[in-house]
Amino acid sequence: xxxxxxxxxxxxxxxxxxxxxxxxxxxxxxxxxxxxxxxxxxxxxxxxxxxxxxxxxxxxxxxxxxxxxxxxxxxxxxxxxxxxxxxxxxxxxxxxxxxxxxxxxxxxxxxxxxxxxxxxxxxxxxxxxxxxxxxxxxxxxxxxxxxxxxxxxxxxxxxxxxxxxxxxxxxxxxxxxxxxxxxxxxxxxxxxxxxxxxxxxxxxxxxxxxxxxxxxxxxxxxxxxxxxxxxxxxxxxxxxxxxxxxxxxxxxxxxxxxxxxxxxxxxxxxxxxxxxxxxxxxxxxxxxxxxxxxxxxxxxxxxxxxxxxxxxxxxxxxxxxxxxxxxxxxxxxxxxxxxxxxxxxxxxxxxxxxxxxxxxxxxxxxxxxxxxxxxxxxxxxxxxxxxxxxxxxxxxxxxxxxxxxxxxxxxxxxxxxxxxxxxxxxxxxxxxxxxxxxxxxxxxxxxxxxxxxxxxxxxxxxxxxxxxxxxxxxxxxxxxxxxxxxxxxxxxxxxxxxxxxxxxxxxxxxxxxxxxxx
Numbered sequence: 001x002x003x004x005x006x007x008x009x010x011x012x013x014x015x016x017x018x019x020x021x022x023x024x025x026x027x028x029x030x031x032x033x034x035x036x037x038x039x040x041x042x043x044x045x046x047x048x049x050x051x052x053x054x055x056x057x058x059x060x061x062x063x064x065x066x067x068x069x070x071x072x073x074x075x076x077x078x079x080x081x082x083x084x085x086x087x088x089x090x091x092x093x094x095x096x097x098x099x100x101x102x103x104x105x106x107x108x109x110x111x112x113x114x115x116x117x118x119x120x121x122x123x124x125x126x127x128x129x130x131x132x133x134x135x136x137x138x139x140x141x142x143x144x145x146x147x148x149x150x151x152x153x154x155x156x157x158x159x160x161x162x163x164x165x166x167x168x169x170x171x172x173x174x175x176x177x178x179x180x181x182x183x184x185x186x187x188x189x190x191x192x193x194x195x196x197x198x199x200x201x202x203x204x205x206x207x208x209x210x211x212x213x214x215x216x217x218x219x220x221x222x223x224x225x226x227x228x229x230x231x232x233x234x235x236x237x238x239x240x241x242x243x244x245x246x247x248x249x250x251x252x253x254x255x256x257x258x259x260x261x262x263x264x265x266x267x268x269x270x271x272x273x274x275x276x277x278x279x280x281x282x283x284x285x286x287x288x289x290x291x292x293x294x295x296x297x298x299x300x301x302x303x304x305x306x307x308x309x310x311x312x313x314x315x316x317x318x319x320x321x322x323x324x325x326x327x328x329x330x331x332x333x334x335x336x337x338x339x340x341x342x343x344x345x346x347x348x349x350x351x352x353x354x355x356x357x358x359x360x361x362x363x364x365x366x367x368x369x370x371x372x373x374x375x376x377x378x379x380x381x382x383x384x385x386x387x388x389x390x391x392x393x394x395x396x397x398x399x400x401x402x403x404x405x406x407x408x409x410x411x412x413x414x415x416x417x418x419x420x421x422x423x424x425x426x427x428x429x430x431x432x433x434x435x436x437x438x439x440x441x442x443x444x445x446x447x448x449x450x451x452x453x454x455x456x457x458x459x460x461x462x463x464x465x466x467x468x469x470x471x472x473x474x475x476x477x478x479x480x481x482x483x484x485x486x487x488x489x490x491x492x493x494x495x496x497x498x499x500x501x502x503x504x505x506x507x508x509x510x511x512x513x514x515x516x517x518x
Contacts, residue, residue: 028042052252057309058310059263060256068323071327075323080164086115087119090109091105098171099173102174117338120340152388153247155388170225171228174343176342178347183357185215186368189207191377193372194450260399356498364379394479394480409477409481416486424493428497465483
């Protein structure tokens, strides 16, 4: 029957029956992609997928190259946002109700405990996987070949992720969060150690200004909780989303992920990609050719796929979906079995002993115990500046996209790994057993303590060792390799040391079981 001959009711019923197909067709206008052209259309006509290229290099899809680390960090951020919206419904950011509402989430709200665990562990997982992703990018020289700016964007994202987790850590308003907030405010006040030593505090007290800006005072209170809540639920997620967008956009504009020169397809690649349907390399068989000229010289590619790429739909999408599902499953399982900590309600009259920062700042807290300024501001600033300058000081373009560059790179990395373990542990053992300058010379000026402490000595040693490696190998890449490995190793050792071996009064203990019982 012609549509014009149908009654209004018949048209309505027909539209109702085809509602599903009509809706799907309005979203995916091209229908089921059946050709390379339609697969490309799916990518560049979709708002979310358009940030990816129509084609993806096979090297990008190799699990052994990227390990999916950047994607895992991104999906964890998405999970943090989604679970955070759920928690916002029940949380009240006031010092009277914050702790109660968190307890309610844990004990009353259906699924609340798992949701809170999921939110916390996904957030801290972001830190872990961002570090691993940064290490992968560094060890494969993927900050080169026009990707220098994106390396800087990645460092900004790492800093923002630290801030996002720290602001969330402070919200439950229990003993852990309150005294962590006290430690953070002390870190912010640490520049005063230097300005006091130099007599500059009366002109510009940057420590007090920063602390007052973040916490609305020098001690945590009602206004501090409100400001931290604002940072956590609005300001930081928005800024992170913007930088994630810039990061992905730059990957696209920089030609995708790095790939080694002379890349060749392996038989094992068939396991995770649909091979490009090309026969005869750059010369399709459905065209005819005529010989126009003979020229002497080499041809760039004959009988070989010139780009070693495959369609992003469905190859890349399947890989991304697999990483997302694995990340979701891992985070859910971990959240089901491991509870996020929650102690008694915050009490300013009963200090925690030891009062510790979140684990990802405990390395800094260990350095803070030697010098407040160097541990809180000086050395972290030097570390971030060093990371930011890596692409600009190491400009060697050889072996981009190759893990550890070459055999020499593996040797330099292993050498730096062993030396940093020996030196850092030796330095900590010396400081624990013999103390430091203040113990030997009680009247020594504070400026000397600020400049000469285990943390600054270690940073100086790393820089000298890096220069030594550059001179020995005549390679800035090798020097950067040694420096980066030492940075990672010292961060891990200091974090573990402060977590497990620092007890009450920040004294040394071999294990928590040795802590005195009051």
